[in-house]
Amino acid sequence: MSDNLVIETRDLTKAYGKFIAVKNLNLRIEEGEVFGLLGPNGAGKTTTILMLMGFCEPTSGSVRVTGYDPAREPVKVKRVVGYMPERIGFYDDMTARENLEYTGRLNGLGGSLLKSRIDELVEIVGLKDRADQPVGRYSHGMKQRLGIADVMVKQPRVAIFDEPTSGIDPEGTDQVLNLVRDMARRKVTVIISSHQLHQLQKVCTSVGIFSRGQVIASGPVDKLGREALRKGNYNIILPIAQLADRVRSEISRIPGVFSIDSIADTTIVSADEDVSAELERVVLEITGLKVQMKVEEFELEEIYMKYFEGPPV
Amino acid sequence: MNGLLEIIRKELADSFNSKRFIILFLLVYVAGIATIYIAAQNIRTAVGDSTRDIFLNLFIVSGSNMPFSFPLFMSIFIPIVGIALGFDAVNSERTSGNLSRLLSQPIYRDNVINGKFLAGLTVISILIVSVVFIVAGLGLRLIGVPPEAEEVLRLFTFVIVSILYGAFWMSLSVLFSVLFKKTSTSALASIAVWIFLFLFMGIIANLIAGAVYPVSQDSTVAQVADYDSLFRMINRISPGTLYSESIQAILLPVMGSSSPTMMMIGIYSGLMPAPLPLSQSLTLVWPQLVGLVALTAICFAGAYIKFMREEIRST
Numbered sequence: 001m002s003d004n005l006v007i008e009t010r011d012l013t014k015a016y017g018k019f020i021a022v023k024n025l026n027l028r029i030e031e032g033e034v035f036g037l038l039g040p041n042g043a044g045k046t047t048t049i050l051m052l053m054g055f056c057e058p059t060s061g062s063v064r065v066t067g068y069d070p071a072r073e074p075v076k077v078k079r080v081v082g083y084m085p086e087r088i089g090f091y092d093d094m095t096a097r098e099n100l101e102y103t104g105r106l107n108g109l110g111g112s113l114l115k116s117r118i119d120e121l122v123e124i125v126g127l128k129d130r131a132d133q134p135v136g137r138y139s140h141g142m143k144q145r146l147g148i149a150d151v152m153v154k155q156p157r158v159a160i161f162d163e164p165t166s167g168i169d170p171e172g173t174d175q176v177l178n179l180v181r182d183m184a185r186r187k188v189t190v191i192i193s194s195h196q197l198h199q200l201q202k203v204c205t206s207v208g209i210f211s212r213g214q215v216i217a218s219g220p221v222d223k224l225g226r227e228a229l230r231k232g233n234y235n236i237i238l239p240i241a242q243l244a245d246r247v248r249s250e251i252s253r254i255p256g257v258f259s260i261d262s263i264a265d266t267t268i269v270s271a272d273e274d275v276s277a278e279l280e281r282v283v284l285e286i287t288g289l290k291v292q293m294k295v296e297e298f299e300l301e302e303i304y305m306k307y308f309e310g311p312p313v
Numbered sequence: 314m315n316g317l318l319e320i321i322r323k324e325l326a327d328s329f330n331s332k333r334f335i336i337l338f339l340l341v342y343v344a345g346i347a348t349i350y351i352a353a354q355n356i357r358t359a360v361g362d363s364t365r366d367i368f369l370n371l372f373i374v375s376g377s378n379m380p381f382s383f384p385l386f387m388s389i390f391i392p393i394v395g396i397a398l399g400f401d402a403v404n405s406e407r408t409s410g411n412l413s414r415l416l417s418q419p420i421y422r423d424n425v426i427n428g429k430f431l432a433g434l435t436v437i438s439i440l441i442v443s444v445v446f447i448v449a450g451l452g453l454r455l456i457g458v459p460p461e462a463e464e465v466l467r468l469f470t471f472v473i474v475s476i477l478y479g480a481f482w483m484s485l486s487v488l489f490s491v492l493f494k495k496t497s498t499s500a501l502a503s504i505a506v507w508i509f510l511f512l513f514m515g516i517i518a519n520l521i522a523g524a525v526y527p528v529s530q531d532s533t534v535a536q537v538a539d540y541d542s543l544f545r546m547i548n549r550i551s552p553g554t555l556y557s558e559s560i561q562a563i564l565l566p567v568m569g570s571s572s573p574t575m576m577m578i579g580i581y582s583g584l585m586p587a588p589l590p591l592s593q594s595l596t597l598v599w600p601q602l603v604g605l606v607a608l609t610a611i612c613f614a615g616a617y618i619k620f621m622r623e624e625i626r627s628t
Contacts, residue, residue, distance in 0.1 A: 046626075050624070050625070050626065053417055055413070055416065055624060055625040055626070056624040056625070074421075074422070075315060075419045075420070075421060076419075078417055078418060078419040078420075079419040081417070082417070083413070083414075083417035084414075085410065085413035085414060085417075087410045088410050088413075088414060089409040089410020089411045089414070090409075090410075090411065090414075091327075091409070091411060092409070093330075102319070102323055103414075103418060105316075105319045106316045106319055106320075106415070106418040106419070106420055107418055107419060108419075147414075150414065154418075154419075
């Protein structure tokens with residue numbers, strides 16, 4: 001296992017009687033990634049997370065989280081992995097600060113270190129003014145943000161969020177996702193499961209699409225998009241309506257380019273690899289113009305629909 | 314330790330801050346003081362000319378207008394306290410969404426259930442020790458007779474056995490809190506078991522023993538003794554019986570045998586039982602005490618195993 005692989009599963013399978021919740025799952029998540037778990041309800045996302053946390057034992061296959069088996073050495077895994085369950089709850093009659101303190105103590109923290117860390121965290125999640133109120137009076141969105149603070153108390157290497165944005169308003173969703181992005185910036189590996197594809201796209205570096213207990217596609221969003229929607233080809237968009245014939249023929253001579261189409265007021269160059277640098281050079285050479293061009297991007301939603309289109313399987 | 318102490322600390326803080334326990338404590342204290350006050354008023358007639366174990370008699374005597382001795386009152390309240398401490402131990406954590414969060418911290422899973430059990434045991438111990446102290450202190454003031462060394466030892470043993478009895482009810486209700494997902498179900502199940510054992514066990518034992526050894530007015534002493542021993546054996550399924558037999562022997566040195574039949578035989582044969590030393594009283598009820606410990610251990614082990622094997626889902 002390579003050093004920067006934080007999570008690795010091999011042929012991971014979980015069966016409940018005849019129902020197979022997760023089937024031969026091979027997941028590899030590297031340090032520093034923000035990995036999104038996508039898929040319809042019941043596709044096995046939560047069960048996978050439970051096995052990563054050692055909350056349920058795999059029927060077969062193996063899991064390694066930061067090099068440890070969560071079923072055998074749960075404490076070692078939980079020391080570095082933070083987990084926010086789908087329906088997170090706190091002790092309602094305790095204040096936010098007391099709840100975080102309890103989590104901190106269970107992690108062996110205490111004293112002024114814990115206190116200053118909690119002060120910092122309630123500030124980050126925007127609950128500073130209400131940190132001394134009982135959590136029972138919190139709104140759902142506030143609880144989710146407190147949940148993120150709760151995960152961060154132990155300063156994890158890996159943070160797992162199960163549906164962190166379900167049931168909260170768009171503003172709250174934005175706040176939660178900003179916090180997740182913030183964690184990624186602090187070099188925390190983040191695993192996040194969600195249905196809100198648009199939001200997920202904003203934070204994830206890679207995604208895995210689950211269907212009926214299996215990952216049917218995984219990788220960075222743009223790669224998935226090319227594979228699913230463009231048969232693996234690159235489309236480079238030039239904001240020029242009509243190309244001069246000379247430019248056109250020069251472009252078509254770039255290795256890899258196989259078609260040049262004009263659509264509306266843009267020109268799309270299709271190639272089987274990323275030729276944007278070459279393209280830019282050619283256009284600059286001939287016309288003397290530095291043209292803004294971009295590689296076509298994909299909506300996660302489109303990709304997702306592509307995988308789940310057609311008759312339900 | 315990995316979090317065990319933290320969990321105990323938090324559970325204790327929860328208990329002492331919650332209204333539930335303030336009410337329970339007040340109830341137990343008021344009832345305890347009432348029983349001892351009445352006992353002190355009736356103690357002169359009850360003790361008569363005897364000079365032995367006067368102080369201990371405070372804990373046994375009941376009044377005519379309040380047929381409640383201190384041990385009887387304890388045998389009713391301890392199950393309530395035990396159930397109140399345990400019935401929502403695990404399932405309330407689950408329904409509130411705290412269990413997944415708690416278990417994703419670097420602690421061993423068994424420390425959660427151990428911590429809750431130990432914290433509950435601490436609360437029960439504090440409650441029982443304090444009520445016995447209050448009652449003993451008040452009794453001392455009311456009758457002015459200091460306890461002898463052996464009486465103190467007997468009271469101490471009574472406290473230990475009472476804590477043990479509380480531990481049984483708590484482990485039973487913790488078991489239900491692991492088995493049932495809803496706190497209302499586990500509370501009802503615990504109370505149902507308590508009511509069954511408290512009210513119906515005697516009736517059932519009477520029916521079975523009466524069917525096996527019919528007793529009429531013409532029955533010989535031997536027949537009555539047969540009936541009585543079977544009746545008692547069946548009753549001993551109930552931990553309440555084990556408890557009351559134990560504390561009778563511990564608090565009543567004269568009750569050589571805890572069976573009234575044996576007393577009757579004693580009276581018939583002209584042999585009044587002599588007071589026993591504490592060690593002998595304990596030997597008499599040793600099986601009862603072991604039974605109580607075993608029942609507690611079985612319930613706790615069941616809760617422990619179920620909890621350790623359980624899959625932890627947040628929904």
